[in-house]
Amino acid sequence: MPLPDTTTDKTSDAAMSRRSFLRGTAAFGGLTALAASLSPLFELKDFTSAEQFMQKYYKEMTPADMAKVIKRIEGDVERQYGLRPHVRDYKPMDGVEFVYCLNLTRCIGCRKCVHACVNENNQSRNPEIQYIRVLKLPHGSLDVEKADQNYAPESVPEPGFFYMPVQCQQCRNPPCVKVCPVHATWQETDGITVIDYDWCIGCRYCEAACPYFARRFNFAKPEIPKERLNPNMSYLGNRPRKQGVMEKCHFCIQRTRAGRYPACLEVCPVGARKFGNILDPESEVSYILREKRVFIQLKEEMGTSPRFYYYFDK
Amino acid sequence: MKRFFRNYSVFLWRCARIAFVGDWRYYAWMGLLTVICLFGLNAYCKQLVQGLIVTGMSDEVSWGVYIANFTFLVGVAAAAVMMVIPVYIYGNEELHDLVIFGELLAVAAIFMCLAFVTVDLGRPDRFWHLIPGLGQLNFPASMLSWDVIVLNGYLLLNVYICGYLLFCRYEKKKPSKWFYVPFVFIAIVWAISIHTVTAFLYVGLGGRPFWNSAIVGPRFLASAFTAGPALIILALQVVRRVTATAPTPGSARVRPRTLGAGLAAPHSATLEDLEVLAHHLPELATVSLEDRKQSLHGATVLDVAAGDVLLRQGATDDGAFFVLSGRVVVTREEGGRSRITRSAGPGEQFGEVSALTATPRVATATAEEHSIILRLPAASLRKLMQSPKMNDLIHSRMSERLMISDRGLLMLRSIVQVSMLINVFLLVNEVFKEFYSGNLHVASAKYLFVGLHGHHALVPWIWTAIAMNLVAMTLLVLPLSRSLKWLNLACVLCIVGIWIEKGMGLVIPGFIPTPLGAIVEYTPSLNETLVCLGIWAFGLLLYTIFLRMSVPILQGRMSKDNEDQPDITGDETVASVAAAD
Numbered sequence: 044m045p046l047p048d049t050t051t052d053k054t055s056d057a058a059m060s061r062r063s064f065l066r067g068t069a070a071f072g073g074l075t076a077l078a079a080s081l082s083p084l085f086e087l088k089d090f091t092s093a094e095q096f097m098q099k100y101y102k103e104m105t106p107a108d109m110a111k112v113i114k115r116i117e118g119d120v121e122r123q124y125g126l127r128p129h130v131r132d133y134k135p136m137d138g139v140e141f142v143y144c145l146n147l148t149r150c151i152g153c154r155k156c157v158h159a160c161v162n163e164n165n166q167s168r169n170p171e172i173q174y175i176r177v178l179k180l181p182h183g184s185l186d187v188e189k190a191d192q193n194y195a196p197e198s199v200p201e202p203g204f205f206y207m208p209v210q211c212q213q214c215r216n217p218p219c220v221k222v223c224p225v226h227a228t229w230q231e232t233d234g235i236t237v238i239d240y241d242w243c244i245g246c247r248y249c250e251a252a253c254p255y256f257a258r259r260f261n262f263a264k265p266e267i268p269k270e271r272l273n274p275n276m277s278y279l280g281n282r283p284r285k286q287g288v289m290e291k292c293h294f295c296i297q298r299t300r301a302g303r304y305p306a307c308l309e310v311c312p313v314g315a316r317k318f319g320n321i322l323d324p325e326s327e328v329s330y331i332l333r334e335k336r337v338f339i340q341l342k343e344e345m346g347t348s349p350r351f352y353y354y355f356d357k
Numbered sequence: 358m359k360r361f362f363r364n365y366s367v368f369l370w371r372c373a374r375i376a377f378v379g380d381w382r383y384y385a386w387m388g389l390l391t392v393i394c395l396f397g398l399n400a401y402c403k404q405l406v407q408g409l410i411v412t413g414m415s416d417e418v419s420w421g422v423y424i425a426n427f428t429f430l431v432g433v434a435a436a437a438v439m440m441v442i443p444v445y446i447y448g449n450e451e452l453h454d455l456v457i458f459g460e461l462l463a464v465a466a467i468f469m470c471l472a473f474v475t476v477d478l479g480r481p482d483r484f485w486h487l488i489p490g491l492g493q494l495n496f497p498a499s500m501l502s503w504d505v506i507v508l509n510g511y512l513l514l515n516v517y518i519c520g521y522l523l524f525c526r527y528e529k530k531k532p533s534k535w536f537y538v539p540f541v542f543i544a545i546v547w548a549i550s551i552h553t554v555t556a557f558l559y560v561g562l563g564g565r566p567f568w569n570s571a572i573v574g575p576r577f578l579a580s581a582f583t584a585g586p587a588l589i590i591l592a593l594q595v596v597r598r599v600t601a602t603a604p605t606p607g608s609a610r611v612r613p614r615t616l617g618a619g620l621a622a623p624h625s626a627t628l629e630d631l632e633v634l635a636h637h638l639p640e641l642a643t644v645s646l647e648d649r650k651q652s653l654h655g656a657t658v659l660d661v662a663a664g665d666v667l668l669r670q671g672a673t674d675d676g677a678f679f680v681l682s683g684r685v686v687v688t689r690e691e692g693g694r695s696r697i698t699r700s701a702g703p704g705e706q707f708g709e710v711s712a713l714t715a716t717p718r719v720a721t722a723t724a725e726e727h728s729i730i731l732r733l734p735a736a737s738l739r740k741l742m743q744s745p746k747m748n749d750l751i752h753s754r755m756s757e758r759l760m761i762s763d764r765g766l767l768m769l770r771s772i773v774q775v776s777m778l779i780n781v782f783l784l785v786n787e788v789f790k791e792f793y794s795g796n797l798h799v800a801s802a803k804y805l806f807v808g809l810h811g812h813h814a815l816v817p818w819i820w821t822a823i824a825m826n827l828v829a830m831t832l833l834v835l836p837l838s839r840s841l842k843w844l845n846l847a848c849v850l851c852i853v854g855i856w857i858e859k860g861m862g863l864v865i866p867g868f869i870p871t872p873l874g875a876i877v878e879y880t881p882s883l884n885e886t887l888v889c890l891g892i893w894a895f896g897l898l899l900y901t902i903f904l905r906m907s908v909p910i911l912q913g914r915m916s917k918d919n920e921d922q923p924d925i926t927g928d929e930t931v932a933s934v935a936a937a938d
Binding site for chain 2: 192222
């Protein structure tokens with residue numbers, strides 16, 4: 044019996060060492076392959092810092108927390124663009140509810156508002172993000188499927204068409220707010236629906252929910268030319284966004300909460316855009332909504348009740 | 358308590374070990390899946406760095422194949438548990454073990470779902486914003502928050518149920534009903550809820566008329582109940598193949614001998630033999646001495662060597678067997694292959710079902726090593742079972758075997774059959790409503806089925822899906838699909854057809870045209886496709902590991918009894934795997 048025993052021992056020894064060698068090779072190969080597949084992460088430049096990772100939700104921040112965050116944002120912007128911005132957390136004013144009115148009779152479809160908005164609100168130029176879409180519609184129809192969004196004639200307006208700029212309608216019943224799984228977007232007391240860019244997880248459910256195609260996602264790291272950066276910034280408004288978060292029109296919070304008009308209104312060459320406080324009966328928008336016989340809330344049947352009204356002169 | 362934790366950690370450790378042991382085919386399969394996983398991981402790392410711009414998605418079509426796969430897999434996860442219904446509500450024994458395979462599939466599918474939503478997030482680093490208490494979960498307003506809760510809850514439920522049942526089987530204990538039946542019923546309701554909630558994710562969006570239809574929820578369930586069991590039918594056949602052994606196990610080592618040619622001639626059993634059995638089977642002590650004496654009438658003790666066949670499939674005789682020492686494997690021939698359905702050690706019985714029911718043997722029992730076996734006539738076994746404790750024990754053990762019978766598969770076929778009919782019927786309803794009313798909301802459906810303003814990227818997809826569904830439906834309705842070959846074809850068609858219908862046919866067209874009427878088409882990018890393949894490979898990897906762990910436990914080849922010899926269990930199961938084909 045001793046003979047077969049030793050033979051089995053030897054073979055099993057050899058088998059064991061061969062097996063452990065194979066195991067070692069497999070483990071090494073596996074780790075190398077894992078490292079290789081993770082290698083693109085080396086290019087990750089602005090890594091989320093612990094401070095950013097732990098940052099509190101907007102509504103839970105104390106003024107001191109906010110001051111610290113704003114300081115950090117200002118530092119980040121300065122490092123990236125070489126320009127010290129002025130970031131503020133503008134709060135809604137008491138007794139104010141903003142409303143926008145747009146005169147479809149006047150709009151000529153020049154898209155000046157689109158570009159003024161991009162400049163004012165530090166939207167990414169590459170990939171290009173715009174908050175306002177101007178629809179060119181044939182006379183007599185509000186069927187958006189007949190609209191042309193990419194019209195590019197020699198000059199506007201073209202006969203037989205009218206133009207309807209669409210941006211965030213600042214709904215009273217915003218579907219985007221309802222669907223956000225983390226409360227990263229909400230309606231403020233002055234009617235503006237805002238986004239905490241540092242809280243959004245980028246699931247894009249709000250984008251699917253919006254009936255007005257008003258929301259935009261940062262599919263890549265936003266690029267803004269240094270010389271075009273608007274240094275007057277607000278936390279919930281036009282501060283530069285990060286990759287992977289949502290953004291949208293916020294009625295130029297950094298202007299309107301400081302008593303100025305939105306950029307799109309200021310630039311409009313034909314005075315088609317009117318903006319103001321609906322709670323003030325003397326305001327221009329109150330006058331329009333009181334006096335005009337017909338005005339439109341886009342897709343009224345959705346029950347979203349927009350604070351954005353389209354009206355006609357004649 | 359300490360003992361429990363010790364046993365449980367040994368159980369987990371052995372499960373983990375066995376996942377790394379297998380024959381070359383196992384390594385090749387796992388290696389292939391790992392490579393695909395790593396390609397997917399690599400693609401995902403690129404996406405993390407460069408952003409979702411590397412996908413085919415845009416502001417216009419803001420969800421793509423990630424969410425499409427997620428939606429499909431939620432259905433698979435939900436449907437996998439629906440097999441529980443025939444077992445627990447109608448007491449169908451044929452599907453008993455299949456339930457564990459179904460629930461394991463559900464667990465793997467949920468992991469894939471979670472992976473698909475994670476890769477779809479723009480800021481996965483902020484996942485903690487979703488955790489109740491820590492973050493700001495918008496519950497109950499956001500349907501996505503419901504999904505977070507129901508998916509994770511469902512995962513926990515299924516992990517618990519599978520883990521508990523497998524651990525009990527490993528310990529050779531009867532699972533306590535109070536510990537799992539309530540959870541099984543919760544899981545059934547929960548399964549319906551996960552898919553309904555996922556449907557509501559779409560249905561609740563007023564701005565997307567294509568989704569904003571009450572029929573989407575029922576359609577989701579119908580299609581899930583088609584694709585889920587279809588997937589399980591295929592998976593079970595793979596399990597059946599892989600766990601099949603050569604027709605007579607151990608034939609290479611020992612030439613099989615027929616009963617009676619043992620080491621010593623069979624002799625009549627005595628009370629001492631019953632004492633030996635009682636040592637391994639304490640419940641025997643509850644049988645009165647009188648009954649025990651009477652049961653010895655006609656009982657014999659067999660001394661058998663490894664490879665001895667104790668009973669053969671198809672034969673008729675009335676004996677039930679108890680192992681006094683040694684070990685016996687029970688194999689069952691199905692579709693030309695035989696597979697270990699269980700293994701019996703000291704104190705355990707085999708052959709009792711056909712003895713009690715006086716039906717032909719459904720399996721073959723072979724001694725795995727030198728064993729001493731007590732053979733009792735059916736009348737004697739009945740005598741012993743007059744003790745309620747013995748009766749319970751024998752009955753509970755009857756269900757402890759790994760059966761993947763053709764009848765079980767055909768049972769699933771009828772589920773697929775009915776669901777497919779309902780699914781196609783609901784699709785017809787949807788199509789009628791969209792096209793006959795002819796209002797402006799038909800745009801997405803038009804884009805999907807016939808193309809819109811010269812754009813028809815999805816048209817070939819949906820018609821392929823419809824054709825597949827119709828062929829599958831026809832096959833399923835015809836008696837033809839009682840043969841596995843045709844059933845498998847029908848299942849593949851169901852799965853692919855429904856994957857397209859729910860992905861390219863439901864998620865994508867909801868975005869086209871945009872709410873402002875623009876048409877921007879969507880095609881998944883290469884990077885996006887690699888991520889998807891990676892996640893599918895990851896899911897298959899998980900499911901393979903789950904099966905690798907659970908099959909030896911269900912066969913009784915890996916149990917607490919043999920915990921001191923873990924390698925043997927591992928390797929022997931491997932040997933049986935290797936012997937297949």
